[in-house]
Amino acid sequence: MSAVMTTPVGRLRALGRAELALLGRNRSAVVTALLVPLALPFSVRPAVDQMDLKGEGLSVGSVMLTAAIGFSLLFAVYSSLVSAFVARREELVLKRLRTGELGDAEILAGTGLPAVCVGFVQSVLLAVACVLLLDAGAPAMPQLVVLGLLFGLFLSAALAALTASVTKTAESAQVTALPVLFASMLGSGIIIPLQLLPDRVAAVCEFLPLSPAIRLISGGWNGDLSGYDALGAVLTALAWTVLGVFAVRRWFRWEPRR
């Protein structure tokens, strides 16, 4: 064949570009993805002010920063991708894509790419805003913050793919996404730092899927994470990553139920 063969990068670019256009045309997705992560951290501000942060060596700025990035992961990435995966599946777009040259992993990555990029850019902007406006200070261990953010973005997308698989329609996505949203907001240290929870509860919550990512972001910023704790968080996040990849390969639904 004389034809020019496509490459994974080229295919991802083509699919990602189309998905970005679709994201931009879905008004409720734009509002959820862009405004909620901006608005929510400020709505929890009064609660943060009530918390006994000093005792745990935390500052308002860094707690707000963690909350902001957490909300970005949950709304710009997780929520918006649940809807996107369900909508593409129900319109048979995923099935049609599978008849072409894209591999399964490429289809998922390409579909998730714009939302993951929005989440990344938003997290960076929110972090900068927290530093400038709330005196969050410079990150003590930036490499842990970046690692945590990457784990968080990946796991949010994987959780979205799994949630989509148990969601029948784009409308019901608003309900099926709730358990992960609430569990993560309350139990993964996004609204309430895990340090403030009773020890026993915190010990369990540490193992929620987004907890290690949030811990790396928060601890990496404050510098209150020991090498041992950091390693534990990285290993937990890795375990969730492996589990997430396995679960998506095993359970992701490519076609509507008939």
Added chain:
Amino acid sequence: MDTNEHEHVIEVTDLRRVYGGGFEAVRGITFSVRRGEVFALLGTNGAGKTSTVELLEGLAPASGGRVRVLGHDPYSERAAVRPRTGVMLQEGGFPSELTVAETARMWAGCTSGARPEAEALALVGLARRADVRVKQLSGGERRRLDLALALLGSPEVLFLDEPTTGLDAEGRRDTWELVRALRDGGTTVLLTTHYLEEAEGLADRLAILSEGRIAVTGTPAEVTAGRPSRISFELPSGYFVGDLPPLGPLGVVGHEVAGRVVRLETRELQRAATGLLVWAEGAGIELRRLEVRSASLEEAFLGIAREQQGVTV
């Protein structure tokens, strides 16, 4: 590229597909398609056409038997097969909020050796609809868009699942001409349809599926050859079947009476029709609603459907 004309581009051996609930949609079918052939799969709804085509397209693994497309397993050797095949599913598969041009651009970015998008859209007469969103297209236009994308990479093998469903008469004719032109250019085409005239006019060979098995296969001429032709008419009041001339000597092999309507089956259409008309002329009667029809694919198809229901005529 292998240009051997006798090469079997699609080979299916004892293919089976069992769904999760235990339903066996494809129950051991075998056929092959040569390079440059148009092969049609016919069958009633639920006969297993789409279940079969999906296995050929590599969307699902076979539960049993073997599929080879261009010498590869289309499911496990996806990367080797996909750049050389084009697929049109039975139904849509495009985001409704993208425009026609955006959809084509996306698909072109994922297709090796893609021709210019505008050219592909022009092939199916959609060039003027490029800036329209997919959700605003008519059902027929969506089929055309689907076909345009299947043709983007100038595939060696084309799978078309009900390509003309939802098209008007003109659109259907355009699609047929396109398929013929592709075949003349060496493309191998496997299509499913429930329009019998489509299969009769387009296919070099065909198979009629029934309950997941191939009931009959061959060229359209071979498939219809074994089937009787039909004569039907209405007897005027006062006349009964017994008044007809002896049917055996006229070459009639079966008859059926429903009210005043008589239906005859024959393998010697001209002799039977002549005998009947000469008799009517002699008796001075007019046979109303007279129909004389040679065996067609429709006969073959209906015959198989009847056999499937256990009804003999």
